Amino acid sequence: MLRFASLGSGSRGNATLVQGGDTLVLVDCGFPLKELRWRCALVGVDPCAIDAIFVTHEHGDHTRGVGPVARALGVPVWMGHGTWLARDYGALPDRNLFNSHDGSIRVGELWIEPVTVPHDARDPAQFVIEYRDRRLGLLTDLGSHTPYIVTRYRQLDALLLECNHDPVMLSNGPYPPALQARVSGDYGHLNNDQAADFLRRIDHASLHHLVVGHLSEKNNRPELASQTLCRAVPDIAARLALLVQDQVSAWFELGDS
Numbered sequence: 001m002l003r004f005a006s007l008g009s010g011s012r013g014n015a016t017l018v019q020g021g022d023t024l025v026l027v028d029c030g031f032p033l034k035e036l037r038w039r040c041a042l043v044g045v046d047p048c049a050i051d052a053i054f055v056t057h058e059h060g061d062h063t064r065g066v067g068p069v070a071r072a073l074g075v076p077v078w079m080g081h082g083t084w085l086a087r088d089y090g091a092l093p094d095r096n097l098f099n100s101h102d103g104s105i106r107v108g109e110l111w112i113e114p115v116t117v118p119h120d121a122r123d124p125a126q127f128v129i130e131y132r133d134r135r136l137g138l139l140t141d142l143g144s145h146t147p148y149i150v151t152r153y154r155q156l157d158a159l160l161l162e163c164n165h166d167p168v169m170l171s172n173g174p175y176p177p178a179l180q181a182r183v184s185g186d187y188g189h190l191n192n193d194q195a196a197d198f199l200r201r202i203d204h205a206s207l208h209h210l211v212v213g214h215l216s217e218k219n220n221r222p223e224l225a226s227q228t229l230c231r232a233v234p235d236i237a238a239r240l241a242l243l244v245q246d247q248v249s250a251w252f253e254l255g256d257s
Protein backbone atom coordinates (compact mmCIF):
# COMPACT_ATOMS: atom_id res chain seq x y z
CA MET A 1 0.00 0.00 0.00
CA LEU A 2 1.06 3.57 -0.71
CA ARG A 3 -0.18 6.07 1.84
CA PHE A 4 0.51 9.66 2.83
CA ALA A 5 -0.40 12.08 5.61
CA SER A 6 0.13 15.79 6.09
CA LEU A 7 1.68 16.79 9.43
CA GLY A 8 0.81 20.42 8.69
CA SER A 9 0.39 22.54 5.56
CA GLY A 10 0.71 26.30 5.09
CA SER A 11 3.07 29.21 5.55
CA ARG A 12 3.69 28.38 9.24
CA GLY A 13 5.08 24.92 8.56
CA ASN A 14 4.92 22.00 6.16
CA ALA A 15 5.76 18.31 6.43
CA THR A 16 4.30 15.28 4.65
CA LEU A 17 4.85 11.61 5.40
CA VAL A 18 4.79 9.15 2.48
CA GLN A 19 4.95 5.42 3.06
CA GLY A 20 5.18 2.61 0.51
CA GLY A 21 5.57 -0.89 1.94
CA ASP A 22 8.25 -0.64 4.64
CA THR A 23 9.75 2.60 3.33
CA LEU A 24 8.84 5.89 4.98
CA VAL A 25 10.00 9.30 3.79
CA LEU A 26 9.35 12.76 5.14
CA VAL A 27 8.94 15.50 2.53
CA ASP A 28 9.98 18.84 4.04
CA CYS A 29 10.27 19.56 7.72
CA GLY A 30 9.04 23.01 8.69
CA PHE A 31 8.58 22.00 12.33
CA PRO A 32 11.08 21.77 15.20
CA LEU A 33 12.03 18.29 16.42
CA LYS A 34 9.71 18.27 19.41
CA GLU A 35 6.75 19.34 17.32
CA LEU A 36 7.57 16.82 14.61
CA ARG A 37 7.57 14.08 17.26
CA TRP A 38 4.05 14.83 18.50
CA ARG A 39 2.71 15.38 15.01
CA CYS A 40 4.10 11.97 13.97
CA ALA A 41 2.56 10.40 17.08
CA LEU A 42 -0.87 11.62 15.97
CA VAL A 43 -0.61 9.45 12.84
CA GLY A 44 0.94 6.53 14.73
CA VAL A 45 4.47 6.95 13.40
CA ASP A 46 7.71 6.65 15.34
CA PRO A 47 10.01 9.29 13.77
CA CYS A 48 12.88 6.80 14.08
CA ALA A 49 11.20 4.84 11.27
CA ILE A 50 11.78 7.68 8.78
CA ASP A 51 14.20 6.46 6.10
CA ALA A 52 14.94 9.80 4.40
CA ILE A 53 13.98 13.47 4.35
CA PHE A 54 13.39 15.09 0.95
CA VAL A 55 13.44 18.90 0.78
CA THR A 56 11.52 20.84 -1.89
CA HIS A 57 13.16 24.25 -1.39
CA GLU A 58 14.87 26.38 1.22
CA HIS A 59 11.98 28.51 2.54
CA GLY A 60 11.71 28.31 6.31
CA ASP A 61 8.19 26.86 6.34
CA HIS A 62 9.72 23.78 4.66
CA THR A 63 13.18 23.59 6.22
CA ARG A 64 13.10 24.94 9.79
CA GLY A 65 13.44 21.47 11.30
CA VAL A 66 15.50 19.73 8.62
CA GLY A 67 18.94 20.06 10.30
CA PRO A 68 17.86 19.30 13.89
CA VAL A 69 15.62 16.39 12.88
CA ALA A 70 18.21 14.84 10.54
CA ARG A 71 20.88 15.06 13.26
CA ALA A 72 18.65 13.72 16.03
CA LEU A 73 17.40 10.78 13.96
CA GLY A 74 20.59 10.22 11.93
CA VAL A 75 18.51 10.18 8.77
CA PRO A 76 19.72 10.91 5.19
CA VAL A 77 18.59 14.17 3.58
CA TRP A 78 18.03 14.73 -0.14
CA MET A 79 17.73 18.16 -1.75
CA GLY A 80 18.67 20.03 -4.91
CA HIS A 81 22.12 21.63 -5.18
CA GLY A 82 20.68 25.15 -5.08
CA THR A 83 18.52 24.34 -2.05
CA TRP A 84 21.66 23.27 -0.20
CA LEU A 85 23.57 26.42 -1.16
CA ALA A 86 20.70 28.76 -0.28
CA ARG A 87 20.56 28.10 3.46
CA ASP A 88 22.68 26.98 6.40
CA TYR A 89 21.28 23.66 7.62
CA GLY A 90 24.26 22.93 9.85
CA ALA A 91 26.09 19.65 9.41
CA LEU A 92 23.89 16.88 8.03
CA PRO A 93 24.77 13.27 8.85
CA ASP A 94 24.12 12.00 5.31
CA ARG A 95 23.62 14.73 2.72
CA ASN A 96 22.61 13.82 -0.83
CA LEU A 97 22.21 16.41 -3.59
CA PHE A 98 20.21 15.90 -6.77
CA ASN A 99 19.73 17.60 -10.12
CA SER A 100 16.02 17.87 -10.79
CA HIS A 101 16.34 16.69 -14.39
CA ASP A 102 18.29 13.53 -13.58
CA GLY A 103 15.23 11.36 -13.02
CA SER A 104 13.95 9.37 -10.08
CA ILE A 105 15.80 8.60 -6.86
CA ARG A 106 15.24 5.24 -5.22
CA VAL A 107 14.83 5.01 -1.45
CA GLY A 108 13.89 1.50 -0.37
CA GLU A 109 10.67 0.65 -2.18
CA LEU A 110 9.88 4.23 -3.26
CA TRP A 111 10.93 6.02 -6.43
CA ILE A 112 10.99 9.78 -5.99
CA GLU A 113 11.12 12.05 -9.02
CA PRO A 114 11.99 15.72 -8.48
CA VAL A 115 10.13 18.12 -10.80
CA THR A 116 11.36 21.70 -11.21
CA VAL A 117 8.69 24.33 -10.52
CA PRO A 118 8.55 28.14 -10.86
CA HIS A 119 8.91 29.55 -7.33
CA ASP A 120 11.06 32.30 -5.83
CA ALA A 121 13.65 29.94 -4.40
CA ARG A 122 17.09 28.95 -5.66
CA ASP A 123 16.33 25.46 -6.98
CA PRO A 124 12.69 24.62 -6.20
CA ALA A 125 11.41 21.12 -6.87
CA GLN A 126 8.27 19.19 -6.12
CA PHE A 127 7.97 15.40 -6.18
CA VAL A 128 6.13 12.58 -7.92
CA ILE A 129 6.49 9.45 -5.77
CA GLU A 130 5.93 5.91 -7.04
CA TYR A 131 5.39 2.68 -5.19
CA ARG A 132 4.83 -0.34 -7.43
CA ASP A 133 2.15 0.86 -9.87
CA ARG A 134 0.83 3.67 -7.69
CA ARG A 135 1.74 7.32 -8.25
CA LEU A 136 1.40 10.24 -5.84
CA GLY A 137 2.08 13.85 -6.82
CA LEU A 138 2.99 16.56 -4.31
CA LEU A 139 2.63 20.04 -5.77
CA THR A 140 2.80 23.19 -3.66
CA ASP A 141 4.89 26.37 -3.72
CA LEU A 142 4.66 27.28 -7.39
CA GLY A 143 3.54 30.55 -8.91
CA SER A 144 2.27 29.06 -12.15
CA HIS A 145 2.05 25.68 -13.81
CA THR A 146 3.92 24.80 -16.97
CA PRO A 147 3.45 22.22 -19.74
CA TYR A 148 6.46 20.39 -18.26
CA ILE A 149 4.75 20.05 -14.89
CA VAL A 150 1.49 18.91 -16.50
CA THR A 151 3.45 16.20 -18.35
CA ARG A 152 5.25 14.98 -15.23
CA TYR A 153 2.04 14.88 -13.15
CA ARG A 154 0.12 12.61 -15.54
CA GLN A 155 -1.49 9.34 -14.46
CA LEU A 156 -1.54 10.02 -10.76
CA ASP A 157 -3.54 8.04 -8.24
CA ALA A 158 -3.39 10.88 -5.71
CA LEU A 159 -2.40 14.53 -5.73
CA LEU A 160 -1.64 17.01 -2.96
CA LEU A 161 -2.22 20.35 -4.68
CA GLU A 162 -1.66 23.92 -3.57
CA CYS A 163 -4.63 26.30 -3.47
CA ASN A 164 -2.84 29.18 -1.81
CA HIS A 165 -5.12 32.16 -2.28
CA ASP A 166 -8.28 33.56 -3.74
CA PRO A 167 -7.23 36.41 -6.06
CA VAL A 168 -9.94 38.79 -4.80
CA MET A 169 -9.22 38.10 -1.13
CA LEU A 170 -5.51 38.62 -1.75
CA SER A 171 -6.00 41.99 -3.44
CA ASN A 172 -8.41 43.15 -0.70
CA GLY A 173 -6.44 41.52 2.10
CA PRO A 174 -3.88 42.66 4.69
CA TYR A 175 -0.68 42.04 2.70
CA PRO A 176 1.30 45.11 1.56
CA PRO A 177 1.44 45.60 -2.24
CA ALA A 178 4.95 44.17 -2.60
CA LEU A 179 3.99 40.95 -0.82
CA GLN A 180 0.74 40.70 -2.80
CA ALA A 181 2.78 40.98 -6.00
CA ARG A 182 5.19 38.28 -4.79
CA VAL A 183 2.45 35.83 -3.82
CA SER A 184 0.41 36.33 -7.01
CA GLY A 185 3.42 36.43 -9.36
CA ASP A 186 4.56 33.64 -11.64
CA TYR A 187 7.16 32.62 -9.02
CA GLY A 188 4.86 32.91 -6.01
CA HIS A 189 1.96 30.65 -5.10
CA LEU A 190 -0.86 28.98 -7.02
CA ASN A 191 -4.28 30.57 -6.59
CA ASN A 192 -7.56 28.64 -6.59
CA ASP A 193 -8.24 29.31 -10.29
CA GLN A 194 -4.76 28.22 -11.35
CA ALA A 195 -5.08 25.05 -9.29
CA ALA A 196 -8.44 24.30 -10.94
CA ASP A 197 -6.93 24.91 -14.36
CA PHE A 198 -4.06 22.54 -13.54
CA LEU A 199 -6.52 19.88 -12.36
CA ARG A 200 -8.44 20.14 -15.64
CA ARG A 201 -5.23 19.58 -17.59
CA ILE A 202 -4.19 16.34 -15.93
CA ASP A 203 -6.13 13.06 -16.23
CA HIS A 204 -8.04 13.67 -13.00
CA ALA A 205 -10.37 10.69 -13.55
CA SER A 206 -7.67 8.38 -12.15
CA LEU A 207 -7.31 10.35 -8.88
CA HIS A 208 -8.51 8.54 -5.78
CA HIS A 209 -7.56 11.47 -3.57
CA LEU A 210 -7.23 15.17 -4.30
CA VAL A 211 -5.82 16.77 -1.17
CA VAL A 212 -5.73 20.56 -1.13
CA GLY A 213 -2.96 22.24 0.83
CA HIS A 214 -0.82 25.31 1.53
CA LEU A 215 -3.98 27.43 1.91
CA SER A 216 -3.33 30.96 3.07
CA GLU A 217 -5.05 31.66 6.38
CA LYS A 218 -5.46 35.35 5.48
CA ASN A 219 -6.13 35.24 1.74
CA ASN A 220 -8.26 32.16 1.22
CA ARG A 221 -11.12 30.18 2.68
CA PRO A 222 -11.42 26.39 2.38
CA GLU A 223 -14.90 26.62 0.86
CA LEU A 224 -13.69 29.01 -1.85
CA ALA A 225 -10.91 26.59 -2.82
CA SER A 226 -13.21 23.57 -2.92
CA GLN A 227 -15.95 25.46 -4.81
CA THR A 228 -13.46 26.57 -7.46
CA LEU A 229 -12.10 23.04 -7.92
CA CYS A 230 -15.58 21.49 -8.02
CA ARG A 231 -16.76 24.04 -10.59
CA ALA A 232 -13.85 23.02 -12.82
CA VAL A 233 -14.22 19.26 -12.25
CA PRO A 234 -17.66 18.57 -10.70
CA ASP A 235 -17.09 14.90 -9.93
CA ILE A 236 -13.97 15.62 -7.86
CA ALA A 237 -16.09 16.53 -4.80
CA ALA A 238 -16.26 12.96 -3.47
CA ARG A 239 -12.47 12.61 -3.66
CA LEU A 240 -11.55 16.01 -2.23
CA ALA A 241 -9.99 16.74 1.17
CA LEU A 242 -8.68 20.02 2.57
CA LEU A 243 -5.61 20.38 4.79
CA VAL A 244 -5.52 22.76 7.73
CA GLN A 245 -2.30 24.43 8.90
CA ASP A 246 -2.41 23.26 12.50
CA GLN A 247 -4.03 19.88 11.99
CA VAL A 248 -2.42 16.58 11.22
CA SER A 249 -4.46 14.86 8.50
CA ALA A 250 -5.67 11.30 8.37
CA TRP A 251 -3.74 8.85 6.21
CA PHE A 252 -4.77 8.89 2.58
CA GLU A 253 -4.38 5.35 1.28
CA LEU A 254 -3.90 3.76 -2.12
CA GLY A 255 -4.22 -0.02 -2.13
CA ASP A 256 -2.31 -2.16 -4.62
CA SER A 257 -4.18 -2.30 -7.90
Ligand SMILES: [Zn+2]
Pocket residue numbers: 010011014059061062141214
Ligand atom coordinates in the same frame (compact mmCIF):
# COMPACT_ATOMS: atom_id res chain seq x y z
ZN1 LIG B 1 5.67 27.09 1.47
Ligand SMILES: [Zn+2]
Pocket residue numbers: 057059119121141
Ligand atom coordinates in the same frame (compact mmCIF):
# COMPACT_ATOMS: atom_id res chain seq x y z
ZN1 LIG C 1 8.11 28.53 -0.73
